[in-house]
Amino acid sequence: MSQLPPPDSEHLRAQYPEVFNRPVSARLAMPAMIVGAFAIFVFGLVDLDFSPARMLAGLHQLGWITLMMVPPDPGSSLPLYMRALGETLSIALLGTTLAAVFALPVGLLAAKNIVPSNLFRFPVRRFLDTIRGVDTLIWALVWINVVGLGPFAGVLAIAVSDFGAFGKLFSEAIEAADQRQVEGIRASGGNALHEIRFGLLPQVLPVIAGQVLYFIESNTRSATIIGIVGAGGIGLQLAEQIRVLEWQKVSFLILMILVAVAAIDWISGKLRFAIIGRRAVA
Amino acid sequence: MAVSVPLLSGEQLAVLSDAYHKAVARKRLHLVLATAVFLAALVAAAFGAEVNLRTFFTHFGNFVSYFDRILTLESGARVWTDIAEWLWGWHKWLWMLGETILISYVGTLFGAVLAFALNFFAAENTSPARWLRFTVRRFLEFARTVPGIVFALIFVIAFGLGPMAGVLAIAIHSTGALGKLFSEIVENADMKPVEGVRSTGASWISCMRFAVLPQVTAGYASYALLRFEINVREASVMGFVGAGGIGQELVVAVRKFYYSDVSAILLMIILTVFVIDMGTGWMRGRLFGKDARA
DSSP: OOOOOOOHHHHHHHHHHHHHHHOOHHHHHHHHHHHHHHHHHHHHHHHOOOOHHHHHHHHHHHHHHHHHOOOOOOOOOOHHHHHHHHHHHHHHHHHHHHHHHHHHHHHHHHHHTOOOOOOHHHHHHHHHHHHHHOOOOHHHHHHHHHOOSSSHHHHHHHHHHHHHHHHHHHHHHHHOOOHHHHHHHHHHOOOHHHHOOOOOIIHHHHHHHHHHHHHHHHHHHHHHGGGTTOSSHHHHHHHHHTTTHHHHHHHHHHHHHHHHHHHHHHHHHOOOOOOOOOOOOO | OOOOOOOOOOOHHHHHHHHHHHHHHHHHHHHHHHHHHHHHHHHHHHHHHHHHHHHHHHHHHHHHHHHHHHBOOTSSSBGGGGGGTTTTTTHHHHHHHHHHHHHHHHHHHHHHHHHHHHEEEEEETOOOOHHHHHHHHHHHHHHHSSSSSHHHHHHHHHOOOOOHHHHHHHHHHHHHHHHHHHHHHHSSSOOOHHHHHTTOOHHHHHIIIIIIIHHHHHHHHHHHHHEEEEEEHHHHHHHHGGGSTTTHHHHHHHHHTOOHHHHHHHHHHHHHHHHHHHHHHHHHHHOOGGGOOO
């Protein structure tokens, strides 16, 4: 067995000064960041009233709650819960569709290759950012003031908050489209609308369809919670049963949500595959 | 330069165009069927969600005027004419916003640490045992499918009202989301270093520490920062169920019709979310180069 000669450390030091003689500031940066992050963490624990006693008592309580959750049992309210679940799915589907319909033209306006003027594009983008900065639950609160309690407020809340997200995603999809097809349409004498209709949309629509399907999926999750503030769906039942401490019903409702989300996941996965084909789109 | 395009003879052309028309007709039929199914689903959903266009249109004025009202002070002037009056509670609100950010920070860190502890067990290529992987994966799935606010509702009852419930709810939801993303990074890691370390007789833990970890830390940090951004938004509504943060103030202002307060709090939330977004974006750019901004 041959043996390697011992490395000549002096020579290595001379050859790679940047590895062996890093400035103190660079060497301290990482530990300092970790210490800083940890210090904020500890400050947070103290400031937010964490204490071992509370933690233990809470975990004890949580253990009891979990025990009381089995077996999941809807009692006599199964039809009511099924209807609430249907309401939730309806909210997700309608809200997402509405958002997509309204976001498409706005997405066009926010895309660099359609509206080259920065002056016009900037306010559209900031407007979309503002809408996205507000959580769906907050929109639900606002819409309840307008159309009253019920699932309709939920539909509008999901539509508005998705509108912001879709506007951004659509404009990004449009910017990523291949310009050569648009140029082809222009070369054959098409006007600006023809360019969008025949050059751009055929490229962009499959991507958009994939995104819309994905959002229907994630909105099923959002739609389960907007009921908590009174905007309809299964969340309303869930929040109520938690408040009256009916744990068996709570666990049954959570199971229903899990199954519904899994089912929607599966269906939209199949549909996405059918629409986009074998091309993998993120 | 004039070019003449050669045309096929009539019979050949007829066969081709026939096939073409058939193909187009089949495609159109599919499209029409899909549209019909989709529209039927929409109509069913409209009944399910009690959509009532009449209420919508009679009350749509409310929506517009709501924004008009939240932008008006009690004195009847526009809010921006008297900033001091509009943001009268800025001291309290800033404090609450600080609490909101702290909730999401502590929650994200908790979640990231837990996800870090679990993700090697969930990844296909590093998990020591099949049953372990299955259990950990189901747990992560559960933690990320149940919405954070549902956890918050339950934790408020178990741990009492206050930010602690919010932190734990965010922590468990982040564990689920980050655990999945982390384990995907590990699955994409190069396994050759692991073989190298294992060939020296190292234990499983040493393999993870010296072969996998150096490849994946940058990705972990990037996802954790992204999660922090999302969690700030989520923490801003935790107060709706009594789990701490600015949401409490907002829901009180909305329910009690303190109009100008609503717009002031919303403005502060939006600004905070902007600042956090830009800050974490900048940090990711600094730490991992431009392309890490996925």
